[in-house]
Amino acid sequence: MNEQAPQEKPVLEPKRGLAEQIKAEHGEDVYRCYQCQKCTAGCPMTHAMDYPPSQIMRMIQLGQEEELLASKTIWVCLTCNTCSIRCPNDIDIALVIDSLRERALKKGKTPAVENVPLFHKYFLDNVRKRGRTFEGELLARYQLKTGQAIGNAGLGLRMFLKGRLGILPESVSNKKAFREIYSRVEKRGGAK
Amino acid sequence: MKKIGYYKSCSLNASSNDYALSLEMSFAKLGTRLVPIDDWNCCGASSAHSTNELLGLALPARNLALAEQQGLTTLLVPCSACYTRMLTAAEKIRKDDDLAAEINEVIAPLRYMGTVQVKNILEILWNEVGVNEILAAKKHDLGGMKVVCYYGCYLTRTPGVACFDNRENPQFMERLVRMIGAEPLDWPFKTDCCGAGFSLIDAPVTVDLCEKMYERAYELGADAMVATCPLCQTNLDVNQDKLISQKAAPYHMPVFYISDLIGLAAGADFGNKLWRKRFVDPKDLLNRYALA
Numbered sequence: 001m002n003e004q005a006p007q008e009k010p011v012l013e014p015k016r017g018l019a020e021q022i023k024a025e026h027g028e029d030v031y032r033c034y035q036c037q038k039c040t041a042g043c044p045m046t047h048a049m050d051y052p053p054s055q056i057m058r059m060i061q062l063g064q065e066e067e068l069l070a071s072k073t074i075w076v077c078l079t080c081n082t083c084s085i086r087c088p089n090d091i092d093i094a095l096v097i098d099s100l101r102e103r104a105l106k107k108g109k110t111p112a113v114e115n116v117p118l119f120h121k122y123f124l125d126n127v128r129k130r131g132r133t134f135e136g137e138l139l140a141r142y143q144l145k146t147g148q149a150i151g152n153a154g155l156g157l158r159m160f161l162k163g164r165l166g167i168l169p170e171s172v173s174n175k176k177a178f179r180e181i182y183s184r185v186e187k188r189g190g191a192k
Numbered sequence: 193m194k195k196i197g198y199y200k201s202c203s204l205n206a207s208s209n210d211y212a213l214s215l216e217m218s219f220a221k222l223g224t225r226l227v228p229i230d231d232w233n234c235c236g237a238s239s240a241h242s243t244n245e246l247l248g249l250a251l252p253a254r255n256l257a258l259a260e261q262q263g264l265t266t267l268l269v270p271c272s273a274c275y276t277r278m279l280t281a282a283e284k285i286r287k288d289d290d291l292a293a294e295i296n297e298v299i300a301p302l303r304y305m306g307t308v309q310v311k312n313i314l315e316i317l318w319n320e321v322g323v324n325e326i327l328a329a330k331k332h333d334l335g336g337m338k339v340v341c342y343y344g345c346y347l348t349r350t351p352g353v354a355c356f357d358n359r360e361n362p363q364f365m366e367r368l369v370r371m372i373g374a375e376p377l378d379w380p381f382k383t384d385c386c387g388a389g390f391s392l393i394d395a396p397v398t399v400d401l402c403e404k405m406y407e408r409a410y411e412l413g414a415d416a417m418v419a420t421c422p423l424c425q426t427n428l429d430v431n432q433d434k435l436i437s438q439k440a441a442p443y444h445m446p447v448f449y450i451s452d453l454i455g456l457a458a459g460a461d462f463g464n465k466l467w468r469k470r471f472v473d474p475k476d477l478l479n480r481y482a483l484a
Binding site for chain 1: 205206209245247248250298345346349359387389392394401468469
């Protein structure tokens with residue numbers, strides 16, 4: 001009487017499209033990956049990742065975009081390029097991971113690791129202002145926001161005493177013309 | 193006097209101005225003048241390419257266009273993070289006309305035609321300054337100082353571009369330091385990542401990556417470490433100092449730039465104005481080798 005219909009196993013259908021888009025936009029063909037896992041073997045950050053690089057490649061082939069853009073891996077990757085130069089199929093894996101980060105930002109996904117995209121944003125804002133980084137301002141802004149100011153204040157002070165922190169910002173001669181580079185990139189659909 | 197183009201970059205302009213000092217003083221001893229790109233801008237490393245490929249190519253391209261305009265055909269890019277971005281941009285623009293057109297639209301009215309050769313410090317020392325010049329300028333011998341040569345990530349790992357040396361086991365730095373009398377040790381971490389790109393984002397990650405490098409270098413009996421990149425040097429220097437003061441780590445291996453050692457051999461008078469900028473103080477070591 002209690003017989004139940006046999007449970008249906010979920011069937012994972014690969015979704016086409018993500019790998020094709022990455023190929024079109026960034027020139028890297030992820031379908032070339034045959035899971036040798038050399039990238040994962042050499043990666044110095046796998047301990048902090050939820051999916052190692054080889055698995056990221058497979059997930060792209062299967063079109064698992066939601067999982068990819070919500071992963072820690074894309075924010076933990078140091079872009080050390082070890083994976084890219086060891087790939088026997090010449091996939092620039094670090095560039096593929098760059099492209100996932102870019103995609104996550106464009107689509108407004110909540111990043112699994114908050115501080116990394118925050119730093120990148122502050123860094124690029126800083127460069128946009130004057131064409132050159134002004135480290136003092138960048139660090140103050142980032143560390144106040146992330147609450148790291150107290151831990152790092154000692155280092156900042158020592159850098160200052162060693163004459164290694166600029167007090168005044170420097171800039172390119174024509175800041176307005178420089179900022180055009182950013183506006184034109186944004187007009188072409190780049191992330192802000 | 194030989195002239196070489198020079199992308200001074202943000203680090204060398206501020207937090208690693210000691211590298212700029214070291215380079216400029218040692219190159220003066222080698223009869224080579226470094227000519228900075230006028231009006232250079234930040235290349236965006238590593239935030240630009242990490243989040244926006246086009247911006248990550250356009251920012252270096254502006255510098256390349258300016259260098260080209262100034263007639264600087266050979267360009268030294270001392271920072272490895274900048275080097276790989278400038279090299280990547282130069283190569284992609286050279287190989288892909290559509291991309292070149294797009295980037296030139298982004299950086300207009302500037303225009304990059306593709307004539308600049310992007311070089312790292314080892315290539316410049318070896319091929320542009322030249323081995324003969326380095327040997328001829330040699331006034332002091334480094335007396336068998338035991339060093340580990342650290343290449344880090346980007347000196348030998350620019351995907352899609354032929355590398356000047358072996359990617360996994362490069363030798364140029366070892367050859368250079370041997371020429372001036374130091375003894376390079378066989379150390380397996382020379383192309384491992386020290387995490388410097390994350391030193392401002394997440395410092396503890398970088399301490400872990402560095403610690404295993406120090407441990408092995410110390411076991412091998414290294415007197416010092418040699419680096420070429422301002423981010424690597426600062427990261428290795430600051431983290432080592434941290435481990436010495438917080439965990440009483442037994443090592444004390446000053447982290448030199450390759451230009452420090454080349455300059456010392458050529459008799460550059462660096463003195464306290466350079467060494468005071470470092471965290472792990474090199475003065476005792478230099479005294480021990482009669483190089484102070």
